[in-house]
Amino acid sequence: MKPIFVLNGPNLNLLGLREPAIYGAATLKDVEARCRDHAASLGLTIDFRQSNHEGELVSWIHEARDKASAIAINAGAYTHTSVALHDALKAADLPAVEVHLSNVHKREAFRHVTLIAPAVTGVICGFGVDSYTLAITALHFHITANKKG
Ligand code: CA2
Numbered sequence: 001m002k003p004i005f006v007l008n009g010p011n012l013n014l015l016g017l018r019e020p021a022i023y024g025a026a027t028l029k030d031v032e033a034r035c036r037d038h039a040a041s042l043g044l045t046i047d048f049r050q051s052n053h054e055g056e057l058v059s060w061i062h063e064a065r066d067k068a069s070a071i072a073i074n075a076g077a078y079t080h081t082s083v084a085l086h087d088a089l090k091a092a093d094l095p096a097v098e099v100h101l102s103n104v105h106k107r108e109a110f111r112h113v114t115l116i117a118p119a120v121t122g123v124i125c126g127f128g129v130d131s132y133t134l135a136i137t138a139l140h141f142h143i144t145a146n147k148k149g
Contacts, residue, residue, distance in 0.1 A: 001044065005068040006132065006140055007060055008050035009076030013103075017147060023101050024128045031129050035072075038133040042140045054078055054085070061088040063107050069097040070133040071120075079104075079114050089119035095142045097135040100125035 008028065016027035026034075031084050032048040039046045045067065056077065065073050071094055075085055079098065089096055096119070103126030115139040117123050122141060124131045 001058065002067060002069040003045040003047040004039065004070045004072060004136060005034045005060065006032075006046050006048045006063045006136075007057060007071060007073040007075075008048075009054075009074060009078045010052045012074060012076055013049050013052070026129050030109050031132055034129055035132050037137060041138050042136065044140060046136070047058055054082055056085050058088045061085070061092050064094060065092050068094060070097075070139040072099050072103070072132065072139060073116070073120075074099040075116055076130070079116055080110055082115055086119045088117055095139055095146075096120040097138055098123040098125075099135045101128050101131055102126060115119045 012028055015023055015124055016025055016029065028050060035046050035048060047062060051060070057078065061071065064097065070091065071089070073096065075082065086146070098114065098116050098120045104114070106126070114123070122138060124134050129135060
């Protein structure tokens with residue numbers, strides 16, 4: 001089975017170092033370890049990456065078309081602005097989950113808009129680091145269910 005690409009967008013490299021009241025105390029390395037352990041418990045592997053550059057995230061989604069079984073993406077602020085990520089996710093045509101640590105719908109109005117939600121299988125937000133492990137579980141269910149069909 002190909003790995004699940006777990007992609008992280010701008011500023012998520014600061015996780016655990018700033019704004020713990022909103023995003024929690026875990027660092028991105030902690031999130032990666034949680035994802036890797038959880039995936040292993042389901043018999044899956046992950047390829048975990050972070051970039052502050054929209055184009056690099058687009059290129060990784062293109063790469064996922066051949067190299068990944070699915071995508072979990074926390075696109076950070078690009079969630080709310082990026083037609084390019086929307087188009088790349090559509091073109092990838094893979095099971096994909098949009099992930100957020102915070103419940104974006106409880107926050108500022110500009111965070112209620114997501115340009116990538118229409119291009120993914122589903123959305124998980126508001127559960128902190130558990131949003132990531134829930135996304136991996138959801139993708140596992142989705143991939144397994146589709147194999148049986
Ligand atoms: O809740 C999420 O996961 C977000 O994707 C996080 C983004 C935000 O723009 C989205 O609206 C919701 C921000 C990630 C930046 O993370 C930081 C972490 C620590 C300090 C500063 C920013």
